[in-house]
Amino acid sequence: MLQQMNGHSSDPNAHGGELREDLQEFLGRDTPLHLLNDLTKVNPVTLETVLRCLQARYMADIFYTNAGCTLVALNPFKPVPQLYLPELMKEYHAAPQPQKLKPHIFTVGEQTYRNVKSLIEPVNQSIVVSGESGAGKTWTSRSLMKFYAVVAASPTSWESHKIAERIEQRILNSNPVMEAFGPSR
Numbered sequence: 001m002l003q004q005m006n007g008h009s010s011d012p013n014a015h016g017g018e019l020r021e022d023l024q025e026f027l028g029r030d031t032p033l034h035l036l037n038d039l040t041k042v043n044p045v046t047l048e049t050v051l052r053c054l055q056a057r058y059m060a061d062i063f064y065t066n067a068g069c070t071l072v073a074l075n076p077f078k079p080v081p082q083l084y085l086p087e088l089m090k091e092y093h094a095a096p097q098p099q100k101l102k103p104h105i106f107t108v109g110e111q112t113y114r115n116v117k118s119l120i121e122p123v124n125q126s127i128v129v130s131g132e133s134g135a136g137k138t139w140t141s142r143s144l145m146k147f148y149a150v151v152a153a154s155p156t157s158w159e160s161h162k163i164a165e166r167i168e169q170r171i172l173n174s175n176p177v178m179e180a181f182g183p184s185r
């Protein structure tokens with residue numbers, strides 16, 4: 001994915017010429033590229049700088065990056081179980097400002113969950129998960145459903161425990177329906 005985008009190589013040297021001065025300055029600066037957790041902080045914003053930043057993060061096993069209010073998720077192509085632990089879900093759920101934690105699909109999940117719970121219009125929330133085939137859309141949708149199943153099940157009483165169980169089961173049961181929509185999800 002990082003190799004090519006819209007027919008352009010991610011290697012700035014591949015164009016044959018010298019690197020632009022501002023590009024060179026950005027790439028040679030003191031802050032390591034993988035520490036940039038929001039692509040809006042990349043300056044200058046070019047295909048090269050954005051891809052270099054994502055590549056540096058990928059190499060550092062950091063698979064989520066903000067791009068303003070959008071989240072870029074890279075497919076790690078390997079199991080990263082520590083990234084999807086229920087404890088981590090609870091951490092994002094309990095955080096006063098989840099957007100201040102490391103970029104994660106759980107931030108998106110938590111923000112939409114809070115929007116629904118606060119009943120502020122628009123109450124219905126949509127999350128658009130897009131990407132090419134194999135990018136990880138199904139994985140991401142499942143991670144979100146697991147997240148909602150876990151955070152909806154934080155019971156304080158026996159009655160709410162029963163409600164939470166029902167919600168969890170309904171969320172997990174919705175998976176085959178989501179799958180049936182295939183690429184349009």
Ligand SMILES: Nc1ncnc2c1ncn2[C@@H]1O[C@H](COP(=O)(O)OP(=O)(O)OP(=O)(O)O)[C@@H](O)[C@H]1O
Nearest residue numbers: 075076077078079080132133134135136137138139
């Ligand atoms: N965050 C992740 N961690 C571990 N494995 C992942 C992750 N994201 C994707 N994968 C793996 O990558 C593969 C492709 O992911 P997935 O099926 O979600 O892609 P997709 O975008 O839904 O593809 P398609 O559009 O063809 O259905 C799967 O084997 C999945 O397990």
